[in-house]
Structure formats: C-alpha cells, structure tokens
Amino acid sequence: RSPIVGVSTVEMLSRFARGSRAPASALARRAAPALTQRRNFIAGSEEYGKHCFKGAVADAYLAKHGLPAGLLDDPSWTTTSADKVAAAVMDWAHDNGASVMTHWFQPMASLGVRHGQTGQVHNAMFTFDKDGKVEWELEGKALLKGETDGSSYPSGGMRATHTAGGYTVIDPTSPIFLRGDTVFVPTIFVSFYGDALDEKTPLMRAQKAVSTQATRLLKLLGYGVDKVGPNIGLEQEFFLVPRKDYYRRPDLQLTGRTIMGKNAPRGQEMCDHYMAAINPVALECMQEIQHECFMLGIPLRTRHREVAPNQYEFAPFFGTAVTQIDQNLMVMQICDEVAARHGLACLPQEKPFKDINGSGKHNNISLGTNTGVNLLNPAQLAKASGSHEIFPVLMAGIVRAIDLHGDLMRMAIASPGNDFRLGACEAPPAIISTYLGETMTAYLDEFRKSKAGKEYAPAVKTVDLGLDEIAPFTMPAEDRNRTSPFPYGGHRFEFRAVGSSQNVSLVNTVLCTIWADSFGHLADQIEAGGKPAEVAAAALDQHWKVIFNGNNYDEANQEALTKAGVWRIDSGVDSLQRLSDPKNVDLFSRHGVLNEKECKARTAVLLDHYSGTVEMEALCMVDMIKQHVIPAVVNAEVEGPHLSGLQAAAAKVEAGLSKMHGAADEYSKATAARELRLETMEAARDVCDKAEGDVPEDLWTLATYKELLFLDSHQGADAISD
Numbered sequence: 001r002s003p004i005v006g007v008s009t010v011e012m013l014s015r016f017a018r019g020s021r022a023p024a025s026a027l028a029r030r031a032a033p034a035l036t037q038r039r040n041f042i043a044g045s046e047e048y049g050k051h052c053f054k055g056a057v058a059d060a061y062l063a064k065h066g067l068p069a070g071l072l073d074d075p076s077w078t079t080t081s082a083d084k085v086a087a088a089v090m091d092w093a094h095d096n097g098a099s100v101m102t103h104w105f106q107p108m109a110s111l112g113v114r115h116g117q118t119g120q121v122h123n124a125m126f127t128f129d130k131d132g133k134v135e136w137e138l139e140g141k142a143l144l145k146g147e148t149d150g151s152s153y154p155s156g157g158m159r160a161t162h163t164a165g166g167y168t169v170i171d172p173t174s175p176i177f178l179r180g181d182t183v184f185v186p187t188i189f190v191s192f193y194g195d196a197l198d199e200k201t202p203l204m205r206a207q208k209a210v211s212t213q214a215t216r217l218l219k220l221l222g223y224g225v226d227k228v229g230p231n232i233g234l235e236q237e238f239f240l241v242p243r244k245d246y247y248r249r250p251d252l253q254l255t256g257r258t259i260m261g262k263n264a265p266r267g268q269e270m271c272d273h274y275m276a277a278i279n280p281v282a283l284e285c286m287q288e289i290q291h292e293c294f295m296l297g298i299p300l301r302t303r304h305r306e307v308a309p310n311q312y313e314f315a316p317f318f319g320t321a322v323t324q325i326d327q328n329l330m331v332m333q334i335c336d337e338v339a340a341r342h343g344l345a346c347l348p349q350e351k352p353f354k355d356i357n358g359s360g361k362h363n364n365i366s367l368g369t370n371t372g373v374n375l376l377n378p379a380q381l382a383k384a385s386g387s388h389e390i391f392p393v394l395m396a397g398i399v400r401a402i403d404l405h406g407d408l409m410r411m412a413i414a415s416p417g418n419d420f421r422l423g424a425c426e427a428p429p430a431i432i433s434t435y436l437g438e439t440m441t442a443y444l445d446e447f448r449k450s451k452a453g454k455e456y457a458p459a460v461k462t463v464d465l466g467l468d469e470i471a472p473f474t475m476p477a478e479d480r481n482r483t484s485p486f487p488y489g490g491h492r493f494e495f496r497a498v499g500s501s502q503n504v505s506l507v508n509t510v511l512c513t514i515w516a517d518s519f520g521h522l523a524d525q526i527e528a529g530g531k532p533a534e535v536a537a538a539a540l541d542q543h544w545k546v547i548f549n550g551n552n553y554d555e556a557n558q559e560a561l562t563k564a565g566v567w568r569i570d571s572g573v574d575s576l577q578r579l580s581d582p583k584n585v586d587l588f589s590r591h592g593v594l595n596e597k598e599c600k601a602r603t604a605v606l607l608d609h610y611s612g613t614v615e616m617e618a619l620c621m622v623d624m625i626k627q628h629v630i631p632a633v634v635n636a637e638v639e640g641p642h643l644s645g646l647q648a649a650a651a652k653v654e655a656g657l658s659k660m661h662g663a664a665d666e667y668s669k670a671t672a673a674r675e676l677r678l679e680t681m682e683a684a685r686d687v688c689d690k691a692e693g694d695v696p697e698d699l700w701t702l703a704t705y706k707e708l709l710f711l712d713s714h715q716g717a718d719a720i721s722d
Contacts, residue, residue, distance in 0.1 A: 041287065042294045052297030053092055054175040061088040075172040082140030089176060090125055090138040093183050100182045101125050101138060103146045103168040105189040106199040106329070107153040108602065109609035111415060111501045112256050112349060116333035119189065121148060122182055143185060144170050150191055154608065156601025158195045165192040171200065174326045177296050186326050195598055199505035202593050203322060206512035209591040213519040214367065214375070214394075220526045221393060223385035227370040230512055233318040233492075234328045237359035237500045238335060239310050239347040240282050242714065245703035246345035251620045255613070256349035256501070257417065259621045259681065260629075260688040264705040267309070267356050274307045279711040282312060285342040289314070292334050298327045307426070308356040309709040318364070321508050328361075329503060350417025350499040353705065354685075358421040359500035363507050366492040367394075367515075377491040378456040389453030389533060392444060396536035397518035398493070399434065399444075402486060403543035405514040405587070406432030406567025407578040409486070412510040414572035414606070415499035416613040419678065423553070428485035428497045430575075431561050431568045433548040435484035441547060448537040448544075458490060483552035513593050520591075573610060573670045579603045607666035614673035615660065618653050621681055625650045628702050629688050632695045642691040649684035656680045 042048055049057060059069040065084040071077050077085055093099065102120040110117040123142075126134045150159040150166025159166065167190055174186040189198035196202050207229055214228040246252050251259045278286065286303050293300040302315040314331065316324070332348055339346040351358035367375040373384045378391040402409065409432050413422075423429035436444070439459050447453060464472040481487050485497045498507055518539075525535045545564045550557050562568045569575040578584060580596075580603040588594040594602065625646055633642045656676035663669035692700060707714075 041291055048294050049297030051096060051179065051295045052175050052177045053089060054297065057092070058088070058175075061092045064088065064091065072172070072175075078144055078170060078172050082144055084140075086138045086140045086143040089143065089183060090136060093125065093178060094136070096178055098178045098181050098183050099125055101142075102182055102184055103170075103187045104184040104326075105168050105187045106503060106505065107189065108156075108197065108199060109154045109605045111499075111503060111609075112417070112613060113609075115336070117329050117503055118333075119148070119153065120184070121146070125183075146187070150189075150197055153189075153197060154605045155191070155197055156604040158191055158197065158597065158601045163192065166190070166197055167192070171204070171322065173204075173320070174323045175297065177330075179292075179296070195601075196594065199503050200322065200325075202509045202588075202598075203325070203505045203512070205593045206509040206516070206591070207321065209516040209593060210367070210512040210519070213516040213523065213591075217393070217397070217519045217523040217526075218385075218390065220523055221385075221390045221532055222387060223390055225369040225371060225373075228367055228375065229370075230321040230508060231318045231366050231368045231374075232321045232324045232504075232508060233316060233364040234324055234504060235313055235315045235360070235362040235364070236328060236331060236335075236348075237306055237311060237313045237361065238332075239308070239352055239359065240285060240312060240339060240344045240711070241310055241347060241708045242711070243340060243343050243345045245707045248701070248703035249708070250624055251617070252345070252347065252352065254620055255617045256347060257352045257420075257617070258354065258705075258708075259617050260624065260685045260692075261354065261702075261705050262689040262692040263355050264709060266710070268307055271307075273305055273309050273311065276305050278303070278305055278312070281342060281344065281711055282310075285339055285344055286312065286314070288342070289331075289334055289338045292338065293327075293331060296327075296330065298331060300331060306357070306359070308353070308358075310711055311357065311359065318366070321365075321512075325503065325505055325508070332501075348501045350415060350501060351420035353709065354420075356709075357426040358417070360421070360427055360496065361498045361500045361502060361504060363495040363498045363504050364489070364492050365495065365508065365511060374491055376488075376493070380491075382455065387453070388455050391456060392447045392453055393522065393532050393536040394519075395440075395444060396448075396539040397522050398515060399546060400521070400539045400543045401514035401518040402432060402434050403546035403566070405510070405517075405584075406546070407569060407575065407581070408510045408514060408584055408587075409495070410567060410569045410575040411578045412507040413495070413497045413499060413502070414575045414610075415502050416572070416610050417501055418497070418499045419572055419674070421499070422497060428483055428552055429558060430497075430570050430572075431552065431558055431566055432485050433546050433552065433561055433566050434493075435481040435487035435549050436547055437478040437481075437488065438549060439478055440488060441549060444540060444547075447533070448540040451531075451533040451537045453533060481549065481552075484548070485552070509593065513588060513591055516591050517587055571674060573607070573667070573674045576603060576606045576610065576670070577667060579606070604666045607670040611660060611666070611669045611673045614677045615657065618657050618676060618681060621684060622650050622653050624702065625653075625684070625688060629691055632700050633691050636695045636699045638691075638694045642687070642694065645687045646691060649687045652680050653684055 049055065054072060058072055062071055065088050067081055067084055071081065100122045102122045105119045106117065107119050125138045126136050128134055146168040148166045148168065149164050151161050151164035168187040171186045171188055176183060176185050178184065188201045190201055191197055211228045215225055218225055249258065251257065290300050299317040300314050301317055304313055306313050335346040369375065374380050375394055381391050382388050410430055421427045443456050458476065460474045460476060462472050462474050487494055495507060498504055522535055522539065526532055546566055548561060580599045585596050585599045588599055589596060630643065630646050633639045660669050660672045660676060663672050
C-alpha cells in the first residue's frame, strides 16, 4: 500500500477514467473510415509481451522488491512471496496506465453466448481515506484469491441460491496480463466444497494425472524425468462479414449462425479462396488483432484465408496447454472487438453458413518433459533417453486410449455448431479412429510382431522437377489425411474435429486423462513383471482396429470401421451423455480429474447448453418468419405460393419448442431439441429459402448470402459500413 501524496480524489478518479480511454490517435482511427483505420505491428521485438507479466518484463519489477529473476517459474511463490509479487504487479500496472484488477476465470458452457467466454469482476487497485486522498492497494491475498456468486453460473446443481459460494484462486502457471486499464489474473473457479465450476480446474487435474503416470512409465523404461505436460497449438478459424449486414441478421447477432438464407450464385466452387490474397479491409483488421496479441505475448504468428469466402485463420506457436487455452480465449475476444472497429463482425461459430465450409479449431497436441524433450518426436526422445524402445511403448498407450475412450473424444467435440460440420467433407466424421501414416503403421506393426524396438526413420522422397532454376528438394513420403479425426503428424497428434467456438479445456482434459489411464495400465503390467515390449505389443494387438489410414469420408469405410467396433456416435446429444457413463465416471474419479458429482453436473450443464442454443435459434426463426419473410412475400405479392407454407413452418417450429419445454429431464429436452433443429427447422429453412428466391431484392429485408460473404466484391469503406 503506497500513498499518493497531494493527489485529490477528484484527480485520482480522473486518472482512473482516463486509464480506460484510448489515446486520441486511436479514437481518430476508430472514427475514420474503415480503410484508414490502421495499427502497425509492434515497433520492435522489445515491445513483444510488454503487457504480459512474465520473463524479462516481470523480472525487472520483481527485482525492485528484492525478488530473484525467474521467481514466477516456480508456483511456490504464491506461498512465500505473494505480497511482494502483488507490489511488483501494481508497479508494472501503473507504468502501463492500468489501475484496475480482475480475476479472470472460465465458467462452464459459455461458448456462443458469453462474450469472451470468461467471468471477471473489475476492482480498482486503490482505496479512499477520510481526507479525500487515495492510496494504491494490491495485497497478496487479493491477488491470490477472490469470492463471487457461484450460483449465477451454470453448475449442474452444484450451487444454489442458498449455497452460492464460488471462489477464484490464482493459476500461477498462466501469466498475468493487462489490456487497457485492467490487469487480468488467470484463476480457477471452484465451489465451497472444492467442486470444479469452471473449465480450467479439471484440465489442471488431468495434466497432473498424465504427468504422474507418464513419468512413472518412463522411469520403468529407464528414462527418468521430473514432469511431463501437454503442449498444444490451436488453429483458430473464423469468418469476417460486413457489420452493417450483420445487423440485418437477427440470427447471426443472437445465435452466431444463419438459420435461413438462400445460397448466393457463387460459393467455393472454384477453390479460389484458400490462401488467396487477403482482402484489404480484412487484412487491416487482422493486423490490428495481431498487434494486440503481440503486446500480450500471444505468439499469433500465422494468418491466411481459409476455404470458404470471407473465412480466415490465425495460428500461434505451440505452448503449454493451460496458457495456450487462456490465450486462445483472449484471441477470440480480441477478434470480436477489433472487427467491430473495422466495420466487420467476427463469426467464430462452427457453421455460420449453409453449403460452404464451416470453421474448426484444430487442437495439435504433443507431450513434453520438463527438460524440453518432445515424447512424440522419436528421434529427439531416442537421443535424450538413449533408447529406441520407449517411443513405441508410448504410442501403444495412445492407440489403446483412442480405442477404449473414443466415446469421450467424441463427447469433447460435441459443441452445438458441430452438428452441421462433422463429416460434411470439411471435418472428420463422428467415428473416432486415428491416422498414423503407412510408415509409422508399418513401424508399429513390425514392433508388435518382433517385440523389439528399433530406430524409427520416417521415409522421405526427393522431387526433381527437371528445372535448372529449382534444385531437387525433399519432402515427407507420407501424404496428409484431412479426413481423420485424430491423425499423427510427425511429432504431434492433431484433433481435427474440434469446433472453432469451443473452449478446448474439456478436449485436453479428456486427452490427458485417457493417456494417463493407458500409461498407468502399461506401467501396472510392467511392475507386475511384464516385459515392456511384450506389454506394448499386446496393447497394439488388442486395439489395432482403431488405426485407419484411408478415406474417412467414404461410406464403405465408415461402415467397415463401425462393424469393427470403432467408437461411432452420430448424435452429439448422445455423446454428451457418455460423460456420466459409469465407465467414464470411474476413469475420471480414479485419476482425480472429476468425481461422480462433477461428471453428472457437467453432463447436465452441457445438455442444457445444447438445448438453450437450439431454443434461441428456434425463437429467432419464428421471429424472422413472422417479422421479415411473411411481410416480404406479401409486399412482393407472391404470397400465393408461399404464405401458407411459411405459416405452417412457423407453427411446426413453435410446436417443437413446446415439446422441448415439456421434456422430463435434460437429456430428453436435448434430444427433442436436436430433432427440432435438424429436422423441423431444416424443413422450415427450405420453405423460407424458396420464398427468398421469389422476392425482389429491394423488398427482402434480411441480409443475403451475397451481401454477407464477398468482401472481395465489396471493396472500400462505404461497402462495409453505413
């Protein structure tokens, strides 16, 4: 606590208010036409991460309070140095114009409905005395822990109005950062009894489980390490559409996707959008997004166009799972907010538009040791351990995990938007197999037959184009398989089916837990006297069916995988139920990730989230039919062929809503919602889209696909903003 001598309360509050305002130059940019709104990249490498309290940035402030460099790398500072760290954070905040702090946590079931997908309460870092002066104040206890109303968030019955306590506790593994006048402190969120009310707590428990079991197994294999953890990289896809037209779509505004809309004469038929030149309006928006992310220390390195019109992607460097997920949530929020400043709307939903590609968030994952060794990189692992036998044993454990727990992997990607995306020749189907490639498959096949480990040498081939100007070059002999839900890409697995709007904490909670279980299973057998190679070979023999290197879109292949017993759950609602299946409750409980109460509560929350999403879509559809489509056909004097069909469609949607509301429990309600969404509403959409085709353009009040999807054909500020 440090007094500010001679500063009146009025002046202090003025400073406090100014801290939340952008500089005049920024305001001028925002007021200017979209094409002149420009923010260059960070001026130099020294500015990267300036607004992230870690590394050299943090060390400089910690030193002023007598704390050593690198202190924040050891989470034990929360028990030894909290007050001094809080003082250092406050100094850093002052120097960067911040005067407010918030605990920043991740409530359950927030995708598609909660801006930023996080919870936060902003508190000023100063107090008032009786003389009208203020004192800066940020005590260690306030940095470490907070309390809020846990009953006002989805909890699946774990919290109620009369038992409402919810507690935020700092996550010291994810760095503190600031935006504008606010310092953000990443935290977990738990109940009075320690039950997880958030997305992050189970992930951190699962990370501990996979570290415990992986280090145990590695030790038995002769390779001692202190810790193992998941590293991930998240490819974030999204759409950017003109904001003035977004405002003419109640469905996009309230649900994130178009629930009706006739296709434009042009879509993605010419394959002309993927990695094409970025539209200037979109480019300036993406540049500003990257600038903000770089200041926060978010390594958002890659940007490009995606397959569909107006579809784009950002991709960062790999990082630890918890930090990457925190950063990804902030990336999505920044995309949303910066797009608005450029006259655009950012759509992260999985399937905003019908009949063109939807968006994913490919979850690339590897396992790394505390010494920096990637356990899925066979050459690196062999060099560090001196053994070629460890890698095939780890791969056997992963193959076993996919085969046994494909139901949980399917559950983890059951976001509402994936209803329209999975298996649509843009994302893998809901059959959970893994692609290893012919070379890796042959390597593991030889291992399981010989029960002897040897060096894995991935094949490469040389391509000679016969041109003097272009020298021969090498490339992997393995092709890419974009139809597989979970392909091995050389040094990592890629969970391709993950939805673009998801918080991927649950995805990685599942992966860490099922890998921990399989590593523990192998370790148990080795400790019981089994030879590692024989134990791993037996696991591969038993679970070999889950390896599939072919075309997952082919119906004959899908049927063959289904007959072979590979997990297939077509209904996202049915897959959500698997979270509280006895098999999976036992799995999560044994590894200390989720107890039975938490599994059942989380299942209820996920089902309610699905039902709520569909309910909003259905209500939007009824409103749009009655307030836009029917008036349009009447004004166009084409009601004869359309009016009765539109009225009947609206009535059927309303009847479907009534059926949902009369359901006996969460699962029954979600099942009715799925039927309403995929059958009744799709039929109603056909009626509306036919009507749109007969109404003159000047009488159709909803923004069309042509207006929403082609920034390339709408160049200039006037084309995207009023």
